[in-house]
Amino acid sequence: MTITQLHYVLAVAEHKNFTLAAEKCFVTQPTLSMQIQKLEEELDIIIFDRSKKPISLTEVGEKIVTQAKNIVNEAGRIKDIVDQQKGYIGGEFKVGIIPTIMPTLLPMFLNNFIHKYPKVNLIIEENTTEEIITKLKNGHLDCAIAATPLEEENIKEIVLYYEPFVAYIPENNINYSKKEIDINDLDNDNILLLQDGHCFRNGILNLCKNNKFLEDGGFHLESGSFETLIKLADEGLGVTLLPYLHTLDLNENNKAKLRNFVDPKPAREVSLIYPKNELKIHIIEALRNTISGVVRGAIAFQNVEIISPKLK
Amino acid sequence: MTITQLHYVLAVAEHKNFTLAAEKCFVTQPTLSMQIQKLEEELDIIIFDRSKKPISLTEVGEKIVTQAKNIVNEAGRIKDIVDQQKGYIGGEFKVGIIPTIMPTLLPMFLNNFIHKYPKVNLIIEENTTEEIITKLKNGHLDCAIAATPLEEENIKEIVLYYEPFVAYIPENNINYSKKEIDINDLDNDNILLLQDGHCFRNGILNLCKNNKFLEDGGFHLESGSFETLIKLADEGLGVTLLPYLHTLDLNENNKAKLRNFVDPKPAREVSLIYPKNELKIHIIEALRNTISGVVRGAIAFQNVEIISPKLK
DNA sequence: TCATCTTGATAAATTATTTTGATGCAAATA
DNA sequence: TATTTGCATCAAAATAATTTATCAAGATGA
Numbered sequence: 001m002t003i004t005q006l007h008y009v010l011a012v013a014e015h016k017n018f019t020l021a022a023e024k025c026f027v028t029q030p031t032l033s034m035q036i037q038k039l040e041e042e043l044d045i046i047i048f049d050r051s052k053k054p055i056s057l058t059e060v061g062e063k064i065v066t067q068a069k070n071i072v073n074e075a076g077r078i079k080d081i082v083d084q085q086k087g088y089i090g091g092e093f094k095v096g097i098i099p100t101i102m103p104t105l106l107p108m109f110l111n112n113f114i115h116k117y118p119k120v121n122l123i124i125e126e127n128t129t130e131e132i133i134t135k136l137k138n139g140h141l142d143c144a145i146a147a148t149p150l151e152e153e154n155i156k157e158i159v160l161y162y163e164p165f166v167a168y169i170p171e172n173n174i175n176y177s178k179k180e181i182d183i184n185d186l187d188n189d190n191i192l193l194l195q196d197g198h199c200f201r202n203g204i205l206n207l208c209k210n211n212k213f214l215e216d217g218g219f220h221l222e223s224g225s226f227e228t229l230i231k232l233a234d235e236g237l238g239v240t241l242l243p244y245l246h247t248l249d250l251n252e253n254n255k256a257k258l259r260n261f262v263d264p265k266p267a268r269e270v271s272l273i274y275p276k277n278e279l280k281i282h283i284i285e286a287l288r289n290t291i292s293g294v295v296r297g298a299i300a301f302q303n304v305e306i307i308s309p310k311l312k
Numbered sequence: 313m314t315i316t317q318l319h320y321v322l323a324v325a326e327h328k329n330f331t332l333a334a335e336k337c338f339v340t341q342p343t344l345s346m347q348i349q350k351l352e353e354e355l356d357i358i359i360f361d362r363s364k365k366p367i368s369l370t371e372v373g374e375k376i377v378t379q380a381k382n383i384v385n386e387a388g389r390i391k392d393i394v395d396q397q398k399g400y401i402g403g404e405f406k407v408g409i410i411p412t413i414m415p416t417l418l419p420m421f422l423n424n425f426i427h428k429y430p431k432v433n434l435i436i437e438e439n440t441t442e443e444i445i446t447k448l449k450n451g452h453l454d455c456a457i458a459a460t461p462l463e464e465e466n467i468k469e470i471v472l473y474y475e476p477f478v479a480y481i482p483e484n485n486i487n488y489s490k491k492e493i494d495i496n497d498l499d500n501d502n503i504l505l506l507q508d509g510h511c512f513r514n515g516i517l518n519l520c521k522n523n524k525f526l527e528d529g530g531f532h533l534e535s536g537s538f539e540t541l542i543k544l545a546d547e548g549l550g551v552t553l554l555p556y557l558h559t560l561d562l563n564e565n566n567k568a569k570l571r572n573f574v575d576p577k578p579a580r581e582v583s584l585i586y587p588k589n590e591l592k593i594h595i596i597e598a599l600r601n602t603i604s605g606v607v608r609g610a611i612a613f614q615n616v617e618i619i620s621p622k623l624k
Numbered sequence: 625t626c627a628t629c630t631t632g633a634t635a636a637a638t639t640a641t642t643t644t645g646a647t648g649c650a651a652a653t654a
Numbered sequence: 655t656a657t658t659t660g661c662a663t664c665a666a667a668a669t670a671a672t673t674t675a676t677c678a679a680g681a682t683g684a
Contacts, residue, residue, distance in 0.1 A: 001390060002314050004671095018632055031672050033633060038670095043394045050632065053681080060397045067389055074383045078313060081379060082355045085372040316642095330661060343643050345662060350641095362661065365652080 003075050005039045006068040008032050009047060013065045016054035073139055080142075080279040090119030093283050096127040096135060096144035100226075101270060104245035105145065105291070108298065113290045120283060136275050143274035143284050145291075150273065157271040158288060161295045164265040165241045166258050170233045181259040183266055190238030192229045230254060243268060245298065315387050317351045318380040320344050321359060325377045328366035385451055392591045402431030405595050408439040408447060408456035412538075413582060416557035417457065417603070425602045432595060448587050455586035455596050457603075462585065469583040470600060473607045476577040477553045478570050482545045493571045495578055502550030504541045542566060555580060 011021035012032065022029040040047055047061040057065060083091055097106065106124065114122060127135065127144070133152055135141040148157045167181045175185050229240040230250075247258055272291070274284050323333035324344065334341040352359055359373040369377060395403060409418065418436065426434060439447065439456070445464055447453040460469045479493045487497050541552040542562075559570055584603070586596050 001387065002316075004314075019630085027671090028673055029632070030634080030674085034671075037633085043390070045394050045397060053631090055632090060393065063393045063397075064390060067386065067393060071383060071386045071390075074379065074386050075313065077379055078355070078376060078383075081372065081375045082357050085357060085375075331659085339642095340644055341661075342645080342663080346642075349662085365660090367661090 001039060001042060003072065005035050006072055008035050009039065009065060009068050010072060012036065012048060012055065013057060013061075016056070018055070077139060077279065084279055084281060087282050088119075089117050089282050089286055090121075092121045092123060093143075093280060094123045094125070094141045095287070096125055096132040096141045096146075098129055098132065098144075098146045099126050100243060100246075101145055101147075102126050104243070104248075105270075105295075108294045109287075109291045112294060113287060116290065117283070117286055120286075132273070136273065139275075142280045143272060143287065145270065145272055147268045148271040148273065149269065152273075154276045155273055156276055156278070157273045159269055159271045160288065160291050161270055162267045163243045163245060163270055164261065164267045166244055166247050166260055168230060168233055168240045168242055168254070169257050169259050170236060170239065171257065172236050173239060175239070175259070176257070178259060180262045182262050186239060192232050192238045192240040233257075241266075313351060313354060315384065317347050318384055320347050321351065321377060321380050322384060324348065324360060324367065325369060325373075328368070330367070389451060389591065396591055396593060399594055401429050401594050401598055402433075404433045404435060405455075405592060406435045406437070406453045407599070408437055408444040408453045408458075410441055410444065410456075410458045411438050412555060412558075413457055413459075414438050416555070416560075417582075417607075420606045421599075421603045424606060425599060428602060429595070429598055432598075444585070448585065451587075454592045455584060455599065457582065457584055459580045460583040460585065461581065464585075466588045467585050468588055468590070469585045471581055471583045472600065472603050473582055474579045475555045475557060475582055476573065476579045478556055478559050478572055480542060480545055480552045480554055480566070481569050481571050482548060482551065483569065484548050485551060487551070487571070488569070490571060492574045494574050498551060504544050504550045504552040545569075553578075 008021070008025060008027075008031075011025050012018055015021045015024065018032050019029045022032045025032065036047065043064075045060050045064075046058050047064055049056045049058050049061075079091070110122075110124075114120070125141075127141075129146050129150070132141060132144040132146055133150065133155065136144060136155055145160070148159065150157065167175075167186070169176045169178075169181070175181055178185070226240070226242055226246055230242075232238070233240045242258075247255070250258070272284065272288050274280070278284075320333070320337060320339075320343075323337050324330055327333045327336065330344050331341045334344040337344065348359065355376075357372050357376075358370050359376055361368045361370050361373075391403070422434075422436075426432070437453075439453075441458050441462070444453060444456040444458055445462065445467065448456060448467055457472070460471065462469065479487075479498070481488045481490075481493070487493055490497070538552070538554055538558055542554075544550070545552045554570075559567070562570070584596065584600050586592070590596075
């Protein structure tokens, strides 16, 4: 069994077609046929059922493919180790970002970064915190941006910035008239939050433990976007909290309903997180510097005294 | 990079000697030299510092070796998949057992098992519950025996038996005169327990929540063996609890101090646990049957009504 | 139904890689 | 200085991978 053979197997499994898979592997079709036959012979099992159209995996084949992916993935990390040693800033670099950070932060640094490090092939994906942790640990992500602290084993966190929350108070609410809000003022309101998995929620729940929402769960909202939350708040269903960077894009009408918190402001800690093995530490450092640079201007002036909750 | 090359690298890393490593790989020394050179050339780094005696790993070399182990380990699982498919009962089979189960259970089934399945190369190691979980997940163990329930993701549990606890009451204790003990009778005693990590401890703490030991922690004992606990109890430092199978080996003097619990007896659930992928399920089933057979005779007659605590 | 197309298997020739036995060379040992 | 130890090197031999050309089975479609 060779790593090459496993690559061939994966290609056929993906394309369900020997000829096409061969092209993708930059070899001729007989090469693929032969090598896969050799592997099947060595293992004395059949991986592909060639009688079906399109070609399908046998039951064992499925398992072999799953494991082959693991092996190939692990093998790929050898290159990462070497790149790290050489201080090479380039190659594939996969970053996970949680949904509530993605739309505001990404545009701020993306252009900057790809121009500064053109050799890096940046691959960004939106993931929940939970997905991020799994993928960091199994190597499907090189680093991620999420709300912290997570205190996960084998994962390191470098704080990028503290982002204060801003209250969004609809007009009919008794707190609307206040210029600034204390977190305890909201004790009697429904606080509309994002669905679980969007870790933003965890960030707030711990701050207002006396809130009705938590006590009796008058109603349970599982919205996926701040836009929905704002509309629901406008309907008089409660108040909501928005991370500062999100409030910058609101229209004037909505901005009028924003109220800053008095110090100490509730805030979320946003960090760059990555596996302890520090395989791509050079690229991670590059990313950190880029983000720090652009973010400083955007939120540094906000005098954030943190009530950073212990997440999850 | 080939899997063979990685094997060669690991062999040299282990033996610190090309000639010896070559022997272990059943190839000649030039083969090893060439292949490792080829790999070093491909990666454009040096793995081994040949100037030192004995040969040593470079800094990158260390990392490469660590990763090579992962790759080789993952590659080895392909064989497991195939074996599983073929229902083959044989090959290497690694079992972890927690310290408080090892000495009593192992002798009961070991002989039986290795005679019944001579093709299985059984490798037993003593591990804490925590180690077991890690090793099951990363494939360094095929299955394990531990106190349950653990409720760990990706790990399955099959209960082997329920083992009742027996109280060990020193003579000076007020409970000594009782023929049977109620768990609540011990509320005012120090209960001597094994150190953390030995999961036996978790099994008891939840049962007697009012115990002084927990309330004020008059003193904290971190003993590693039941023998020590028994001696400390004899010194008048408290009472201790022993799993039933352990009590069978005590001397007469000690046995006199044992008191059964009244129903419902506290008990620990002992299970065979293994990864959800069920890679070696046939061997695991074989092991389960063997253990069930021998254990039934030993503790089935104990009318165990379980207070099985939820473990950590 | 019959020609045609698609697609994987096979054969033979070619090319590339791996392994080996013989030997060299440097450093340690005695 | 002679000897041993241990890795590197080399060229020949053995093995293995790849390719080109071709085939055969099943699908497609006129």
